[in-house]
Amino acid sequence: MLEIRNLTKIYDDGTVALRNVSFTVPDREFLVVIGLSGSGKSTLLRCINRLIDPTEGQILWDGVDITALKGDDLRRMRRQIGMVFQQFNLVKRSTVMTNVMAGRLGYSPTWRSITNQFDEADRKRAQTALKRMGITDQANKRADELSGGQQQRVGIARTLMQEPKLILADEPVASLDPVLAHSILQHLESLNREDGITIICSLHYLDLVQRYSTSVIGLRDGQVVYQGTKKQILRMTDAEFKSIYGEEAERMGGISGDIAADDEDSAGEEVTG
Template sequence: MPENILEIKNLNKVYPDGTKALKNINFKAKKGEFIVVIGPSGAGKSTLLRSINRLSEPTDGEIIFLGENILKANKGKLRKIRRHIGMIFQGFNLVKRLPTVRNVLHGRLGYMSSIKGAFGMFDKNDVQKALEVLERVGLEEQAFKRADELSGGQQQRVAIARAINQSPSLILADEPIASLDPNSSQIVMDYLRKVCDEDGLTTIVNLHQVDIAKEYADRIIGVKDGEIFYDGSPRGLTDEVIQKLYRKKEALHA
Protein backbone atom coordinates (compact mmCIF):
# COMPACT_ATOMS: atom_id res chain seq x y z
CA MET A 1 0.00 0.00 0.00
CA PRO A 2 1.41 3.44 -0.89
CA GLU A 3 2.21 5.88 1.90
CA ASN A 4 -0.37 8.33 0.55
CA ILE A 5 -3.61 6.39 0.28
CA LEU A 6 -5.59 9.45 -0.81
CA GLU A 7 -4.67 12.33 -3.11
CA ILE A 8 -7.00 15.19 -4.04
CA LYS A 9 -5.96 17.09 -7.18
CA ASN A 10 -7.49 20.37 -8.38
CA LEU A 11 -10.92 19.45 -7.04
CA ASN A 12 -13.79 21.79 -7.86
CA LYS A 13 -17.50 21.71 -7.12
CA VAL A 14 -19.87 24.20 -8.74
CA TYR A 15 -23.59 23.93 -8.02
CA PRO A 16 -26.18 24.53 -10.79
CA ASP A 17 -26.91 28.02 -9.44
CA GLY A 18 -23.24 28.93 -9.97
CA THR A 19 -22.16 28.64 -6.32
CA LYS A 20 -18.51 27.54 -6.12
CA ALA A 21 -18.46 25.19 -3.14
CA LEU A 22 -14.91 23.91 -3.72
CA LYS A 23 -12.13 25.77 -5.49
CA ASN A 24 -8.99 23.98 -6.61
CA ILE A 25 -8.60 21.74 -3.55
CA ASN A 26 -5.27 19.88 -3.31
CA PHE A 27 -3.97 17.67 -0.51
CA LYS A 28 -2.66 14.18 0.24
CA ALA A 29 -3.50 11.91 3.18
CA LYS A 30 -1.03 9.37 4.53
CA LYS A 31 -1.85 5.93 5.86
CA GLY A 32 -2.88 6.18 9.51
CA GLU A 33 -3.14 9.97 9.50
CA PHE A 34 -5.91 11.58 11.58
CA ILE A 35 -6.93 14.78 9.80
CA VAL A 36 -9.50 17.26 11.08
CA VAL A 37 -11.13 19.75 8.70
CA ILE A 38 -12.35 22.99 10.27
CA GLY A 39 -13.81 26.25 8.97
CA PRO A 40 -16.88 28.50 9.08
CA SER A 41 -20.36 27.23 8.27
CA GLY A 42 -20.80 27.10 4.50
CA ALA A 43 -17.05 26.94 3.86
CA GLY A 44 -17.31 23.66 1.94
CA LYS A 45 -16.25 21.17 4.63
CA SER A 46 -19.15 18.75 4.16
CA THR A 47 -19.03 19.09 0.38
CA LEU A 48 -15.35 18.17 0.46
CA LEU A 49 -15.92 15.08 2.57
CA ARG A 50 -18.94 13.93 0.59
CA SER A 51 -17.07 14.48 -2.69
CA ILE A 52 -14.39 11.98 -1.70
CA ASN A 53 -16.80 9.05 -1.93
CA ARG A 54 -19.04 10.77 -4.51
CA LEU A 55 -22.07 11.29 -2.29
CA SER A 56 -21.68 14.73 -3.83
CA GLU A 57 -20.46 14.73 -7.43
CA PRO A 58 -17.48 17.06 -8.00
CA THR A 59 -17.43 19.22 -11.12
CA ASP A 60 -13.86 18.34 -12.03
CA GLY A 61 -10.50 17.32 -10.62
CA GLU A 62 -9.10 14.00 -9.43
CA ILE A 63 -9.57 11.91 -6.30
CA ILE A 64 -6.99 9.13 -6.21
CA PHE A 65 -7.77 6.50 -3.57
CA LEU A 66 -5.57 3.43 -3.31
CA GLY A 67 -4.33 4.14 -6.83
CA GLU A 68 -7.82 4.48 -8.37
CA ASN A 69 -9.39 7.70 -9.65
CA ILE A 70 -12.77 7.61 -7.91
CA LEU A 71 -14.25 10.18 -10.29
CA LYS A 72 -13.76 7.85 -13.26
CA ALA A 73 -15.32 4.81 -11.58
CA ASN A 74 -18.57 3.40 -12.98
CA LYS A 75 -21.36 2.30 -10.62
CA GLY A 76 -20.01 -1.20 -10.13
CA LYS A 77 -16.48 -0.03 -9.52
CA LEU A 78 -17.66 2.74 -7.19
CA ARG A 79 -19.56 0.20 -5.09
CA LYS A 80 -16.34 -1.79 -4.63
CA ILE A 81 -14.34 1.34 -3.79
CA ARG A 82 -16.91 2.39 -1.19
CA ARG A 83 -16.35 -0.89 0.66
CA HIS A 84 -13.02 0.58 1.74
CA ILE A 85 -14.41 3.98 2.81
CA GLY A 86 -16.34 4.05 6.08
CA MET A 87 -18.72 7.00 6.45
CA ILE A 88 -19.93 8.46 9.75
CA PHE A 89 -22.73 11.05 9.63
CA GLN A 90 -23.87 13.77 12.02
CA GLY A 91 -27.34 12.17 12.20
CA PHE A 92 -25.96 8.65 12.84
CA ASN A 93 -27.96 7.11 9.90
CA LEU A 94 -28.94 4.04 11.88
CA VAL A 95 -32.04 1.91 11.36
CA LYS A 96 -33.60 2.87 14.68
CA ARG A 97 -36.00 -0.09 14.99
CA LEU A 98 -33.23 -2.67 14.52
CA PRO A 99 -30.94 -4.04 17.25
CA THR A 100 -27.56 -2.37 17.65
CA VAL A 101 -25.65 -5.41 16.41
CA ARG A 102 -27.78 -5.55 13.26
CA ASN A 103 -26.86 -1.95 12.47
CA VAL A 104 -23.17 -2.83 12.85
CA LEU A 105 -23.66 -5.80 10.53
CA HIS A 106 -24.82 -3.38 7.83
CA GLY A 107 -21.16 -2.46 7.45
CA ARG A 108 -20.74 -5.77 5.61
CA LEU A 109 -23.48 -5.15 3.02
CA GLY A 110 -20.97 -3.96 0.42
CA TYR A 111 -19.36 -7.39 0.50
CA MET A 112 -22.62 -9.35 0.06
CA SER A 113 -24.85 -10.13 -2.87
CA SER A 114 -27.92 -7.91 -3.13
CA ILE A 115 -30.20 -10.87 -2.30
CA LYS A 116 -28.31 -11.84 0.86
CA GLY A 117 -28.10 -8.22 1.88
CA ALA A 118 -31.82 -7.61 1.36
CA PHE A 119 -32.73 -10.56 3.59
CA GLY A 120 -30.01 -9.87 6.17
CA MET A 121 -28.40 -13.27 5.66
CA PHE A 122 -25.34 -12.77 7.85
CA ASP A 123 -23.37 -15.81 9.01
CA LYS A 124 -22.11 -16.57 12.52
CA ASN A 125 -18.66 -15.17 11.80
CA ASP A 126 -20.20 -11.86 10.69
CA VAL A 127 -22.24 -11.66 13.90
CA GLN A 128 -19.24 -12.54 16.07
CA LYS A 129 -17.13 -9.86 14.40
CA ALA A 130 -19.88 -7.27 14.85
CA LEU A 131 -20.08 -8.10 18.57
CA GLU A 132 -16.30 -7.74 18.86
CA VAL A 133 -16.39 -4.32 17.19
CA LEU A 134 -19.15 -3.21 19.57
CA GLU A 135 -16.93 -4.27 22.46
CA ARG A 136 -14.15 -2.08 21.06
CA VAL A 137 -16.40 0.99 21.34
CA GLY A 138 -17.68 0.06 24.80
CA LEU A 139 -21.15 -1.07 23.74
CA GLU A 140 -21.07 -4.84 24.09
CA GLU A 141 -23.86 -4.72 26.70
CA GLN A 142 -26.09 -2.75 24.30
CA ALA A 143 -25.73 -5.20 21.39
CA PHE A 144 -29.32 -6.43 21.37
CA LYS A 145 -31.11 -3.22 22.31
CA ARG A 146 -32.95 -1.29 19.62
CA ALA A 147 -30.81 1.53 18.29
CA ASP A 148 -33.43 4.12 19.30
CA GLU A 149 -33.12 3.05 22.93
CA LEU A 150 -29.55 4.35 23.04
CA SER A 151 -28.37 7.87 23.81
CA GLY A 152 -27.08 10.09 21.02
CA GLY A 153 -23.47 9.45 21.98
CA GLN A 154 -24.06 5.71 22.06
CA GLN A 155 -25.76 5.81 18.66
CA GLN A 156 -22.76 7.60 17.21
CA ARG A 157 -20.49 4.91 18.64
CA VAL A 158 -22.69 2.34 16.88
CA ALA A 159 -22.14 4.30 13.67
CA ILE A 160 -18.37 4.17 14.29
CA ALA A 161 -18.60 0.42 14.86
CA ARG A 162 -20.56 -0.01 11.63
CA ALA A 163 -17.89 1.92 9.70
CA ILE A 164 -15.07 -0.08 11.31
CA ASN A 165 -16.92 -3.32 10.50
CA GLN A 166 -16.47 -2.55 6.80
CA SER A 167 -12.72 -3.21 7.22
CA PRO A 168 -12.05 0.16 5.55
CA SER A 169 -8.79 1.89 4.69
CA LEU A 170 -10.34 5.35 5.06
CA ILE A 171 -12.87 6.79 7.52
CA LEU A 172 -14.83 9.96 6.69
CA ALA A 173 -16.71 11.54 9.60
CA ASP A 174 -18.96 14.49 8.75
CA GLU A 175 -19.63 16.54 11.92
CA PRO A 176 -19.88 13.41 14.09
CA ILE A 177 -20.29 15.31 17.38
CA ALA A 178 -22.29 18.34 16.24
CA SER A 179 -25.49 17.16 17.96
CA LEU A 180 -23.85 15.84 21.15
CA ASP A 181 -23.19 17.38 24.55
CA PRO A 182 -19.55 18.03 25.57
CA ASN A 183 -19.16 14.85 27.62
CA SER A 184 -20.63 12.61 24.90
CA SER A 185 -18.51 14.43 22.31
CA GLN A 186 -15.31 13.60 24.16
CA ILE A 187 -16.29 9.95 24.57
CA VAL A 188 -17.10 9.64 20.86
CA MET A 189 -13.86 11.33 19.80
CA ASP A 190 -11.85 9.16 22.21
CA TYR A 191 -13.27 5.97 20.74
CA LEU A 192 -12.98 7.20 17.14
CA ARG A 193 -9.32 8.11 17.61
CA LYS A 194 -8.63 4.85 19.50
CA VAL A 195 -10.08 2.42 16.96
CA CYS A 196 -8.60 4.30 14.00
CA ASP A 197 -5.16 4.23 15.63
CA GLU A 198 -5.50 0.53 16.45
CA ASP A 199 -6.40 -0.33 12.85
CA GLY A 200 -4.01 2.16 11.21
CA LEU A 201 -6.87 3.88 9.41
CA THR A 202 -6.58 7.17 7.61
CA THR A 203 -9.32 9.38 9.06
CA ILE A 204 -10.76 12.70 7.91
CA VAL A 205 -13.17 14.38 10.33
CA ASN A 206 -15.14 17.61 9.91
CA LEU A 207 -15.53 19.55 13.16
CA HIS A 208 -16.86 22.93 14.23
CA GLN A 209 -15.00 22.86 17.55
CA VAL A 210 -11.46 24.20 17.09
CA ASP A 211 -10.34 23.16 20.57
CA ILE A 212 -11.37 19.55 19.95
CA ALA A 213 -9.68 19.62 16.54
CA LYS A 214 -6.42 20.71 18.16
CA GLU A 215 -6.72 18.01 20.82
CA TYR A 216 -7.28 15.02 18.53
CA ALA A 217 -5.78 15.83 15.11
CA ASP A 218 -2.40 14.88 13.71
CA ARG A 219 -3.04 17.53 11.08
CA ILE A 220 -5.61 20.26 10.58
CA ILE A 221 -6.97 21.55 7.28
CA GLY A 222 -8.77 24.89 7.49
CA VAL A 223 -11.29 25.57 4.70
CA LYS A 224 -12.65 29.03 3.93
CA ASP A 225 -14.86 30.03 0.99
CA GLY A 226 -14.24 26.66 -0.67
CA GLU A 227 -10.46 26.96 -0.54
CA ILE A 228 -7.77 25.52 1.72
CA PHE A 229 -6.74 28.37 4.01
CA TYR A 230 -4.54 26.36 6.41
CA ASP A 231 -2.89 22.93 6.20
CA GLY A 232 -0.54 22.00 8.98
CA SER A 233 -0.02 20.84 12.56
CA PRO A 234 -2.36 21.68 15.45
CA ARG A 235 0.54 23.57 17.02
CA GLY A 236 0.78 25.86 13.99
CA LEU A 237 -2.90 26.78 14.23
CA THR A 238 -2.36 29.97 16.21
CA ASP A 239 -5.06 32.28 17.52
CA GLU A 240 -4.18 34.69 14.70
CA VAL A 241 -4.70 32.02 12.04
CA ILE A 242 -7.99 30.97 13.66
CA GLN A 243 -9.26 34.55 13.68
CA LYS A 244 -8.42 34.99 9.99
CA LEU A 245 -10.00 31.64 9.12
CA TYR A 246 -13.30 32.53 10.76
CA ARG A 247 -13.34 36.25 9.92
CA LYS A 248 -16.10 37.23 7.52
CA LYS A 249 -15.27 38.88 4.20
CA GLU A 250 -16.92 42.18 5.07
CA ALA A 251 -14.83 42.40 8.25
CA LEU A 252 -11.66 42.18 6.17
CA HIS A 253 -12.58 45.38 4.31
CA ALA A 254 -13.99 47.28 7.28
Protein backbone atom coordinates in the same frame (compact mmCIF):
# COMPACT_ATOMS: atom_id res chain seq x y z
CA MET B 1 -2.27 7.89 0.58
CA LEU B 2 -5.13 10.11 -0.44
CA GLU B 3 -4.42 12.86 -2.87
CA ILE B 4 -6.97 15.53 -3.74
CA ARG B 5 -6.20 17.45 -6.89
CA ASN B 6 -7.94 20.63 -8.00
CA LEU B 7 -11.29 19.47 -6.67
CA THR B 8 -14.22 21.70 -7.62
CA LYS B 9 -17.87 21.18 -6.89
CA ILE B 10 -20.58 23.43 -8.30
CA TYR B 11 -24.14 22.47 -7.37
CA ASP B 12 -27.00 22.61 -9.87
CA ASP B 13 -28.26 25.85 -8.39
CA GLY B 14 -24.89 27.45 -9.07
CA THR B 15 -23.53 27.34 -5.54
CA VAL B 16 -19.79 26.84 -5.60
CA ALA B 17 -19.09 24.52 -2.67
CA LEU B 18 -15.48 23.65 -3.44
CA ARG B 19 -13.06 25.71 -5.45
CA ASN B 20 -9.90 24.10 -6.72
CA VAL B 21 -9.12 22.24 -3.52
CA SER B 22 -5.85 20.33 -3.39
CA PHE B 23 -4.15 18.56 -0.52
CA THR B 24 -2.61 15.27 0.40
CA VAL B 25 -3.39 12.96 3.29
CA PRO B 26 -0.69 10.45 4.16
CA ASP B 27 -1.79 7.10 5.57
CA ARG B 28 -2.44 6.92 9.35
CA GLU B 29 -3.15 10.63 9.47
CA PHE B 30 -5.87 12.17 11.69
CA LEU B 31 -6.77 15.06 9.46
CA VAL B 32 -9.23 17.59 10.80
CA VAL B 33 -11.08 19.90 8.45
CA ILE B 34 -12.17 23.15 10.01
CA GLY B 35 -14.22 26.01 8.70
CA LEU B 36 -17.51 27.79 9.09
CA SER B 37 -20.80 26.13 8.29
CA GLY B 38 -21.20 26.23 4.53
CA SER B 39 -17.47 26.40 3.92
CA GLY B 40 -17.59 23.11 2.03
CA LYS B 41 -16.46 20.64 4.71
CA SER B 42 -19.36 18.24 4.21
CA THR B 43 -19.15 18.49 0.45
CA LEU B 44 -15.45 17.71 0.57
CA LEU B 45 -15.96 14.59 2.69
CA ARG B 46 -18.84 13.41 0.52
CA CYS B 47 -16.78 13.88 -2.62
CA ILE B 48 -14.17 11.51 -1.26
CA ASN B 49 -16.61 8.59 -1.10
CA ARG B 50 -18.61 9.94 -4.02
CA LEU B 51 -21.89 10.47 -2.19
CA ILE B 52 -21.51 13.71 -4.12
CA ASP B 53 -19.99 13.73 -7.58
CA PRO B 54 -17.34 16.43 -7.91
CA THR B 55 -17.61 18.74 -10.88
CA GLU B 56 -13.91 18.80 -11.62
CA GLY B 57 -10.67 17.47 -10.25
CA GLN B 58 -9.30 14.17 -9.14
CA ILE B 59 -9.19 12.18 -5.96
CA LEU B 60 -6.41 9.65 -6.03
CA TRP B 61 -6.42 6.94 -3.43
CA ASP B 62 -3.36 4.74 -3.57
CA GLY B 63 -3.06 5.80 -7.18
CA VAL B 64 -6.68 4.98 -8.16
CA ASP B 65 -8.79 7.88 -9.33
CA ILE B 66 -11.95 7.68 -7.24
CA THR B 67 -13.75 10.22 -9.38
CA ALA B 68 -13.60 7.92 -12.37
CA LEU B 69 -15.05 4.85 -10.66
CA LYS B 70 -18.43 3.49 -11.63
CA GLY B 71 -20.84 0.74 -10.57
CA ASP B 72 -19.23 -2.19 -8.79
CA ASP B 73 -15.82 -0.54 -8.71
CA LEU B 74 -17.32 2.46 -6.95
CA ARG B 75 -19.04 0.26 -4.39
CA ARG B 76 -15.86 -1.75 -3.79
CA MET B 77 -14.08 1.52 -3.14
CA ARG B 78 -16.85 2.78 -0.86
CA ARG B 79 -16.83 -0.30 1.31
CA GLN B 80 -13.26 0.47 2.32
CA ILE B 81 -14.19 3.99 3.38
CA GLY B 82 -16.25 4.26 6.52
CA MET B 83 -18.39 7.28 7.20
CA VAL B 84 -19.62 8.74 10.46
CA PHE B 85 -22.30 11.43 10.47
CA GLN B 86 -23.32 14.32 12.65
CA GLN B 87 -26.88 13.00 12.92
CA PHE B 88 -25.57 9.40 13.21
CA ASN B 89 -27.84 8.42 10.29
CA LEU B 90 -28.87 5.13 11.80
CA VAL B 91 -32.01 3.43 10.55
CA LYS B 92 -33.95 4.35 13.64
CA ARG B 93 -36.53 1.60 13.55
CA SER B 94 -34.02 -1.18 13.00
CA THR B 95 -32.12 -2.83 15.83
CA VAL B 96 -28.59 -1.87 16.74
CA MET B 97 -27.47 -5.23 15.37
CA THR B 98 -29.17 -4.66 12.01
CA ASN B 99 -27.65 -1.22 11.82
CA VAL B 100 -24.21 -2.63 12.51
CA MET B 101 -24.68 -5.50 10.04
CA ALA B 102 -25.63 -2.93 7.42
CA GLY B 103 -21.97 -1.95 7.43
CA ARG B 104 -21.26 -5.29 5.81
CA LEU B 105 -23.63 -4.78 2.87
CA GLY B 106 -20.82 -3.88 0.52
CA TYR B 107 -19.33 -7.33 1.04
CA SER B 108 -22.55 -9.35 1.00
CA PRO B 109 -24.40 -10.71 -1.99
CA THR B 110 -27.62 -8.78 -2.53
CA TRP B 111 -30.00 -11.67 -2.07
CA ARG B 112 -28.40 -12.95 1.10
CA SER B 113 -28.31 -9.54 2.70
CA ILE B 114 -31.93 -8.82 1.89
CA THR B 115 -33.03 -12.10 3.46
CA ASN B 116 -30.82 -11.24 6.45
CA GLN B 117 -28.48 -14.20 5.95
CA PHE B 118 -25.10 -12.98 7.07
CA ASP B 119 -22.41 -15.57 7.57
CA GLU B 120 -20.90 -16.52 10.88
CA ALA B 121 -17.73 -14.54 10.35
CA ASP B 122 -19.77 -11.37 9.84
CA ARG B 123 -21.75 -11.98 13.01
CA LYS B 124 -18.55 -12.47 14.95
CA ARG B 125 -17.16 -9.31 13.41
CA ALA B 126 -20.29 -7.45 14.56
CA GLN B 127 -19.90 -8.76 18.09
CA THR B 128 -16.30 -7.60 18.13
CA ALA B 129 -17.25 -4.16 16.85
CA LEU B 130 -20.02 -3.78 19.44
CA LYS B 131 -17.68 -4.92 22.17
CA ARG B 132 -15.03 -2.48 21.10
CA MET B 133 -17.57 0.35 21.21
CA GLY B 134 -18.85 -0.90 24.58
CA ILE B 135 -22.47 -1.36 23.45
CA THR B 136 -22.75 -5.17 23.43
CA ASP B 137 -25.73 -5.11 25.76
CA GLN B 138 -27.63 -2.72 23.46
CA ALA B 139 -27.44 -5.03 20.45
CA ASN B 140 -31.11 -5.95 20.36
CA LYS B 141 -32.55 -2.55 21.13
CA ARG B 142 -34.02 -0.33 18.53
CA ALA B 143 -31.55 2.30 17.41
CA ASP B 144 -33.81 5.17 18.43
CA GLU B 145 -33.95 3.91 22.01
CA LEU B 146 -30.28 4.73 22.44
CA SER B 147 -28.81 8.00 23.63
CA GLY B 148 -26.95 10.22 21.21
CA GLY B 149 -23.52 9.03 22.33
CA GLN B 150 -24.54 5.40 22.04
CA GLN B 151 -26.02 6.01 18.61
CA GLN B 152 -22.78 7.51 17.40
CA ARG B 153 -20.91 4.46 18.72
CA VAL B 154 -23.30 2.29 16.69
CA GLY B 155 -22.40 4.51 13.74
CA ILE B 156 -18.70 3.84 14.32
CA ALA B 157 -19.35 0.12 14.83
CA ARG B 158 -21.12 0.14 11.46
CA THR B 159 -18.04 1.59 9.79
CA LEU B 160 -15.84 -0.97 11.56
CA MET B 161 -17.83 -3.72 9.81
CA GLN B 162 -16.47 -2.33 6.57
CA GLU B 163 -12.92 -2.96 7.76
CA PRO B 164 -12.12 0.48 6.47
CA LYS B 165 -8.77 1.92 5.55
CA LEU B 166 -10.20 5.40 5.81
CA ILE B 167 -12.95 6.87 7.94
CA LEU B 168 -14.70 10.10 7.00
CA ALA B 169 -16.30 11.75 9.99
CA ASP B 170 -18.65 14.61 9.19
CA GLU B 171 -18.87 16.65 12.39
CA PRO B 172 -19.24 13.46 14.41
CA VAL B 173 -19.59 15.24 17.75
CA ALA B 174 -21.57 18.34 16.83
CA SER B 175 -24.81 16.89 18.28
CA LEU B 176 -23.19 15.57 21.45
CA ASP B 177 -22.33 17.08 24.77
CA PRO B 178 -18.65 17.83 25.54
CA VAL B 179 -18.00 14.70 27.57
CA LEU B 180 -19.46 12.45 24.90
CA ALA B 181 -17.60 14.39 22.24
CA HIS B 182 -14.31 13.44 23.83
CA SER B 183 -15.39 9.85 24.25
CA ILE B 184 -16.31 9.54 20.57
CA LEU B 185 -13.16 11.26 19.41
CA GLN B 186 -11.10 9.00 21.65
CA HIS B 187 -12.65 6.01 19.90
CA LEU B 188 -11.69 7.51 16.57
CA GLU B 189 -8.24 8.24 17.87
CA SER B 190 -7.75 4.67 18.99
CA LEU B 191 -8.87 3.44 15.57
CA ASN B 192 -6.36 5.83 14.08
CA ARG B 193 -3.47 4.86 16.31
CA GLU B 194 -4.06 1.18 16.97
CA ASP B 195 -5.61 0.08 13.68
CA GLY B 196 -3.82 2.55 11.49
CA ILE B 197 -7.02 3.81 9.92
CA THR B 198 -6.68 7.18 8.26
CA ILE B 199 -9.28 9.60 9.61
CA ILE B 200 -10.60 12.72 7.97
CA CYS B 201 -12.82 14.51 10.38
CA SER B 202 -14.56 17.87 10.35
CA LEU B 203 -14.78 19.61 13.68
CA HIS B 204 -15.93 22.92 15.08
CA TYR B 205 -14.17 23.37 18.39
CA LEU B 206 -10.58 24.41 18.20
CA ASP B 207 -9.66 22.72 21.47
CA LEU B 208 -10.86 19.39 20.09
CA VAL B 209 -8.91 20.08 16.92
CA GLN B 210 -5.78 20.79 18.88
CA ARG B 211 -6.26 17.76 21.07
CA TYR B 212 -6.92 15.08 18.44
CA SER B 213 -5.65 16.16 15.04
CA THR B 214 -2.33 15.25 13.56
CA SER B 215 -2.85 17.76 10.80
CA VAL B 216 -5.43 20.37 9.91
CA ILE B 217 -6.78 22.07 6.84
CA GLY B 218 -9.02 25.11 7.00
CA LEU B 219 -11.70 25.76 4.42
CA ARG B 220 -13.32 29.06 3.68
CA ASP B 221 -15.85 29.55 0.90
CA GLY B 222 -14.75 26.25 -0.61
CA GLN B 223 -11.08 27.10 -0.71
CA VAL B 224 -8.22 25.78 1.37
CA VAL B 225 -7.05 28.77 3.40
CA TYR B 226 -5.03 27.00 6.04
CA GLN B 227 -2.88 23.92 6.21
CA GLY B 228 -0.94 22.94 9.28
CA THR B 229 0.52 20.18 11.35
CA LYS B 230 -0.34 19.50 14.95
CA LYS B 231 2.45 21.77 16.09
CA GLN B 232 1.30 24.56 13.84
CA ILE B 233 -2.30 24.34 14.96
CA LEU B 234 -1.22 24.74 18.56
CA ARG B 235 0.40 27.97 17.57
CA MET B 236 -2.37 29.27 15.34
CA THR B 237 -2.19 33.02 15.05
CA ASP B 238 -5.10 35.41 15.09
CA ALA B 239 -4.45 36.21 11.46
CA GLU B 240 -4.68 32.55 10.54
CA PHE B 241 -7.80 32.17 12.65
CA LYS B 242 -9.46 35.10 10.93
CA SER B 243 -8.44 33.78 7.54
CA ILE B 244 -10.56 30.71 8.27
CA TYR B 245 -13.43 32.09 10.30
CA GLY B 246 -13.67 35.60 8.89
CA GLU B 247 -12.72 39.02 10.13
CA GLU B 248 -15.59 39.28 12.57
CA ALA B 249 -14.80 36.05 14.37
CA GLU B 250 -13.31 36.31 17.79
CA ARG B 251 -11.25 33.76 19.58
CA MET B 252 -12.30 32.93 23.06
CA GLY B 253 -9.51 33.76 25.44
CA GLY B 254 -6.16 35.05 24.37
CA ILE B 255 -3.62 32.33 24.78
CA SER B 256 -3.04 30.14 21.81
CA GLY B 257 -3.11 26.48 22.51
CA ASP B 258 -6.05 26.49 24.91
CA ILE B 259 -8.75 28.15 22.96
CA ALA B 260 -12.20 27.39 21.75
CA ALA B 261 -13.50 29.18 18.74
CA ASP B 262 -16.83 30.83 18.60
CA ASP B 263 -18.83 30.24 15.50
CA GLU B 264 -22.25 30.70 14.17
CA ASP B 265 -24.01 27.46 14.81
CA SER B 266 -22.54 26.34 18.09
CA ALA B 267 -22.35 28.38 21.20
CA GLY B 268 -18.68 28.70 21.91
CA GLU B 269 -18.25 26.65 25.00
CA GLU B 270 -14.99 26.03 26.73
CA VAL B 271 -14.43 22.34 26.91
CA THR B 272 -12.11 20.41 29.07
CA GLY B 273 -12.27 16.69 28.67
